[in-house]
Amino acid sequence: MPVDRSLESFCRHYWKVRGRRHIRNPERLAMECRRFYGIEGKLTLTRLRALVLEEMGIATIGSLPSGVEARGVFFRSELGLEVLLREDDSDDAKLFTLAHELREIIGATFKEVHPRMVDVDGMELETQADAFAATLILGENAFQLNAVEYGLDVIRLSVMYNRSVITIIRRIVKDLTMSPQVPRFWGAIYVFRSDNKPGFFRAGGSCRSPKFDRRSRGTLPNACFAKRGQLVAIRNHLGSAFNECKSVYIESLTGTNLWGDAPLSVVIRPHVRKGNVDSVIVIAVPREEASVLRDQILRCRPVMLEESFQII
Numbered sequence: 130m131p132v133d134r135s136l137e138s139f140c141r142h143y144w145k146v147r148g149r150r151h152i153r154n155p156e157r158l159a160m161e162c163r164r165f166y167g168i169e170g171k172l173t174l175t176r177l178r179a180l181v182l183e184e185m186g187i188a189t190i191g192s193l194p195s196g197v198e199a200r201g202v203f204f205r206s207e208l209g210l211e212v213l214l215r216e217d218d219s220d221d222a223k224l225f226t227l228a229h230e231l232r233e234i235i236g237a238t239f240k241e242v243h244p245r246m247v248d249v250d251g252m253e254l255e256t257q258a259d260a261f262a263a264t265l266i267l268g269e270n271a272f273q274l275n276a277v278e279y280g281l282d283v284i285r286l287s288v289m290y291n292r293s294v295i296t297i298i299r300r301i302v303k304d305l306t307m308s309p310q311v312p313r314f315w316g317a318i319y320v321f322r323s324d325n326k327p328g329f330f331r332a333g334g335s336c337r338s339p340k341f342d343r344r345s346r347g348t349l350p351n352a353c354f355a356k357r358g359q360l361v362a363i364r365n366h367l368g369s370a371f372n373e374c375k376s377v378y379i380e381s382l383t384g385t386n387l388w389g390d391a392p393l394s395v396v397i398r399p400h401v402r403k404g405n406v407d408s409v410i411v412i413a414v415p416r417e418e419a420s421v422l423r424d425q426i427l428r429c430r431p432v433m434l435e436e437s438f439q440i441i
Contacts, residue, residue: 135186136238139165144243152239153249153291155232155257156272159264162235172266174224181212181227187234190227192216201226203234210234228262253288260289273304281412283316284400294318294400294410295334315413319361321371321406329360330367330409370397370409 143152143161151157162168166180181187188209193199193216200222203212212230214223236248249257263271272290279285283297290297298316319330334357361367366377379395393413400408 134166134184136235137186137242139185140235140239140242144239152236152246153257155261156264156290158232158235159261159271160269162265163268168265171268172224172228174220174227177224177227177231181231185231186210187212190214201230203230224266225262228265229258231265232258232261249291256285256288257291272300276301276304281316281396281414282398283410283412284398294408298334298410315411317411318408319367319411320408321363326360328363330363330371332357332359332361333408366397367409367411370399371406374399374401374406 139162142165143158147157147161163172166184168176168180178190181190186209188206189211191211191213193202193213197215199215200218201212201214203210205211212227212234214226218226233254236254239246239248248254260271260275263275267274272286275289276286281301283294283301286292286297286301287294292300295318298318301316318333320333321330325331363371366379369375370377376399377397379393379397381394393415395411395413398410398412399406400410
């Protein structure tokens with residue numbers, strides 16, 4: 130008797146083994162999908178097309194009409210579920226878009242199987258679908274690749290993976306430490322609370338890779354390293370990020386005698402909730418001219434560039 134491997138069957142299986150809450154965990158959802166459909170190694174467009182059409186129960190994969198800006202859409206017709214992709218996209222782009230649309234289809238299928246299930250929607254769904262697609266295609270290495278691809282933008286990653294920013298910072302440190310080429314990295318979060326002393330952030334935690342020894346603890350400014358609960362003044366570039374709600378990139382932060390005289394490149398990103406900045410995330414890496422990580426931070430920053438000799 131053939132095994133039912135339709136999306137309805139996958140949703141019932143996932144609900145049974147993971148529960149309804151984990152539909153909002155794109156990484157776990159994608160890894161369970163890989164196991165359920167026997168996906169090993171990097172997923173290819175040919176393999177995903179075959180799974181979608183022959184096992185998951187999607188009727189057709191067609192082409193979007195010319196002039197449509199979207200990269201992909203899905204809809205239900207008299208034939209069943211249909212997916213449309215841009216004909217002029219590369220195979221890699223089509224693969225990612227098809228995996229992205231699959232996450233949205235899974236969400237819709239969950240609602241049919243369990244009508245009371247509440248999924249994310251809007252931009253949150255779009256962002257989580259990107260994380261799902263990357264993990265479905267690449268497996269467990271997707272987070273590390275996304276972290277570098279998005280220039281350690283922990284705010285974007287926290288939305289993609291539905292995790293708090295401090296959890297994302299810790300995950301970055303853990304994953305990058307396990308990387309064959311270990312970059313030096315520091316991250317901290319500073320929280321603005323009504324019960325803070327006026328004009329100060331409260332340090333919510335910091336992470337670093339590799340770990341500091343005792344001699345190096347005092348070599349980074351407070352904005353790059355502060356003990357949990359420590360008060361840090363809202364001034365200089367921290368003040369700009371907070372008061373003007375903008376990201377700031379500092380090309381060379383000098384005055385740090387860490388592993389020699391190498392200056393640090395620092396990005397400060399405000400985190401906005403309900404229209405107000407509620408925290409500021411600081412990421413620092415030693416400036417290296419040929420660093421892929423540094424290049425990605427530069428490329429991805431929505432920032433005002435500050436050149437040389439800056440104090441935080």
